Structure formats: structure tokens, C-alpha cells
Amino acid sequence: DLRMLLLLTKRVVLFCFLDGQAQVLLKQNYVSVTRGETKTAWIECEGVGISDFQTAFIHWYRHIPPKAPERVLYIGPGSASYDDDSYRNKYTSSKKGANVCTFSIADINSSDEGTYYCAYWQTHRTIFGTGTNSLFCSFPPISNPDKVTSSPASSEILQKRHGNQIMYVCLIEKFYPEVIRVTWTDEANKEVTDNIVKGDVWKPANGDKYSIGSWLTVPAKNKDKNYYCKYEHESQHIQKFLKTVLPLC
């Protein structure tokens, strides 16, 4: 009947619409930002696939545990609109270049430590930033964050054969702060997402640095293929790659 037809039409329109917008991605390229107390921290969000980024509305959320995530502001073509007037002196946001939206947190202290997300609202869903930008405040105040962030002291890929499976463990040890992004790619530089166990970050009771292990399991028939473990950490200005070593036999 007519109602049914209307409903169907609606659904078709909806799908087309979703299809047309399916490419939107918000990249938060820094994994973490560490600054000294009283300093201003800057976070960036790069929009991919958003037509007319300058007029698009970008939202910024903060998640400072134990409180629930909440929106701080949003910015369209003009200046930012704040969810609470008290945020005006603390946070700013602006558009930069063709597709970057920046967010700043002024006069930081440890109460600001948390994760900040950018987001873009589509008609039926919200796209959040692909990564997290976690803010860490260091004390005493320092101007050079390299003094407190530290690169992993060691990183390696271990391997073990279990029957018809090969297990690779990418072990990254002793870094600070604890936020790290670990991904696996194959020889074609394509991200491998199946059969990966990303371990939790841990800290030995007697140390102040963190470690992480990420496991990749592949069928033994793939033993001649190389895999790469990639990690991104605030201390590294470029991404680091580790390559698996072919088994001896």
C-alpha cells in the first residue's frame, strides 16, 4: 500500500545518503600531548571527506575520568559555541588550512588530564576522531616535553610456532606516557586486523615506565611473508616500524 511504499522510498533515500557520505574520517594524528603545568596544549583533528570543511560543524568532547565524556564546544564557519560559559577562558578552537580543526586547553594542570575527541555529526550518526589525543600534565613546569616523554627503551618482535600457527609478539617496553597506538601491516602495507590480540599496557610495580605487547597469529603457510608492527608514541616524531624475521626452517 501507499504507506509501505513511502517507507520503502525513505529507506532507499537513506541508504543513498549514507553511501554518499561514507568516506568521512576524522584523524587525530597525535596519540598524546604532554605539557608542563600552566602551559597551553594544542590538539589537532584532520577532516577527510568532509566537503566544505570551513563551514562544517566540528564538535570537541573531553573525557576526564571518573566523569563521563561531555561536549565542550562546537565550531562551524564562525567562532566556537560553548556548552558552558565557564569554558570560554579554558578552551579555544579554530579551523586551520584546508581541513584541520585545532583545539587548545589553556593553563593546564593535572585536573585536565584526559582524552579529547573531535567529532562530526552526520544526520544519523556521529563520527568520532580515529585516534585519541590524551593530555598529560607534567610537573614541575617544563617547556620541553621531551624531558618527560620517553621513547620505548626496547622494541622487538618475538615469534613462536604452535602447530600450524605462527604467533608474533610485538613487545614494546618502557615508554612514557602510557598512550601508544600499535598496528600490524602486511607486505603490501595493508593493515592486518584479523587475529590480533592487543595486550593491555602494563607497568611494573617498581618502575615508572609502561610496556605493551600485541600478538598477531598467522597460519603457518604464511611463514614466508613479512609483517610489520607499527607504533606511534608521543616521543617519536615519526612512526616506527618493526619487521618480522623469517623463521629459520
Ligand SMILES: *[C@@H]1O[C@H](CO)[C@@H](O)[C@H](O)[C@H]1NC(C)=O
Ligand atoms: C586546576 O586548576 C583549576 C582551575 O584553575 C582548579 O580549580 C583546580 O583545583 C586545579 N587542580 C589541581 C589538581 O591543581
